[in-house]
Amino acid sequence: MASAATARIRAAVIGTGAIVTGSHLPALRDHADRVELVAAVDVDEDRLDTFRATAAETAGFTVAGYPDVAAMLKAERPDLVLIGTPPSLHREQTVAALTAGAWVLCEKPLCLTLAEYDEIAAAETEAGGPYASVVFQHRYGSGAVHAQDLLTTGALGRPLVAHCQTTWHRDTAYYAVPWRGRWGSEGGGPSMGHGIHQMDLLLHLLGDWTEIRGMAGRLVHDVESEDVSTALVRFANGAMATVVNSVLSPDEVSRIRIDCADATVELTHLYGHRNDDWVYTPAPHVRDEPARQERWRTPAADLPSSHAAQLTGLLDAMRDGVRPPGSGPDARRTLEFIAALYKAAFTGQPVHAGEIAPGDPYYDAMHGNHPEWAPKAPQATNVAKKES
Known part of the structure; x- marks a missing residue:
């Protein structure tokens, strides 16, 4: 990694589709004083060329193009890969x-699984990195930072009841993309691909979970995985929560609400939040304490949740040689939560934190080889030879 104080981190991207072009490239551009995009990988040559031109035009990056990950890593030796x-x-x-x-x-x-996560963790170097982080941009931004501080310091009183909602809408054309809705390519349905952001933020705000009970269904879409899931959750701090993940909801919203002893904090948005999306409502017994309520107000500086906000923390961690936020046991907790949701939904039994370990079918596959949910094996066809 670049060691000189003025040297920029050399970054590469793998994949040049909408999420990289629309979110990662602007984030890199916003941090151009600290990081330089030097390479991009894509198997689609036209898409790769379009991205390289866009990177040059919008961010001033001169990007080498590669069709192969291994070739790029060998030739460029990047410090950071997105x-x-x-x-x-x-x-x-x-x-x-x-x-x-x-x-x-x-x-x-x-x-896609806890087994895969542990394989990634084994490839990390604990003494100063490199480390792998997952994009959970809703943790970042001034509103989320402020809310977590209030909750963890007890400024809102003890957390009691919570609700986590990701109710979005996806049509049949969305699932026409071959890798969507399949366990082997997407890892699951809205629990894995959509609600994961709000569930991660809920865990970020409330801490460790201890027990989950769940339900899941295919109510509309003809897919391998679910198109709706629900869960009841108990946290280590005693709080209880409901979770809903759906791609069947015409009125789309992302919402987290946490009722504490002294106040309710509620976040309502869709794909990203600002300070004004966080609302604090005092309990009756503290409505006459304006000084206390003043502390609850969101910060004057308004930093939206974004890839750029998360990248700031990652670059700081690289500079300091420490594990970045959104990685390690903290990020694994979210994946374990989703695996437990599926296990609870498919088995009809409560699942406890730490229960899904090597040897458990839900450690190696989110569907747990459940006969009603695991992918169906192709039917063998026996062709009888006709006697001549």
Whole structure:
């Protein structure tokens, strides 16, 4: 990694589709004083060329193009790799980058199973990196930072009841993309691909979970995975929560609400939040305490949740040689939560934190080989030979 105080971090992107062009490239441009995009990988030559031209025009980056990850890593030796490919490729590409000595920022989900996550963790170097982080941009931004501080310091009183809602709408054309809605390529349905952001933020705000009970269904879409899931959750601090993930909801919203002893904090948005999206409502017994309520107000500086906000923390961690936020056991907790949601939904039994370990079918596959949810094996066809 660049060692001189004035040297920029050399970054590469794997995948040049909408998420990389629309979110990662602007984030890199916003940090152009600290990081330089030097390479991009894509199997689609036209898309790669379009991205390289866009990077040059909008950010002033001179980007070398590669069709192959291994060739790029060998030739460029980047310090940082940002991954925006379909989920089934994340584990392999993340491990390759870590092995080559690069830090990683990968789109969600970082991988498809807990077994894959532990393989990634084994490829990390604990003594100063490199480390792999997953994009959970809703943790970042001034509103989320402020809310977590209030909750963890007890400024709102003890957390009691919470609700986490990701109710979006996706049509049949969305699932016409071959890798969507399939366990082997996406890892799951809205629990894995959509609600993961709000569930991660809920865990970021409330801390460790201890027990989950769940339900899941295919109510509309003809897919392998679910199109709706619900859960009841108990946290280590005693709080209880409901969770809803849906791609069947015409009125789209992302919402987290936490009722504490002294106030309710509520976040309502869709794909990103600002300070004004966070609302604090005092309990009756503290409505006459204006000084206390003043502390609850969101900060004057308004930093939206974004890839750029998360990249700031990652670059700081690289500079300091420490594990970045959104990585390690903290990020694994979110993936374990989703695996537990699926296990609880498919088995009809409560699942406790730490229960899904090697040897458990839900450690190696989010569907847990459940006969009603696991992918159906192709039917063998026996063709009888006719006697001549």
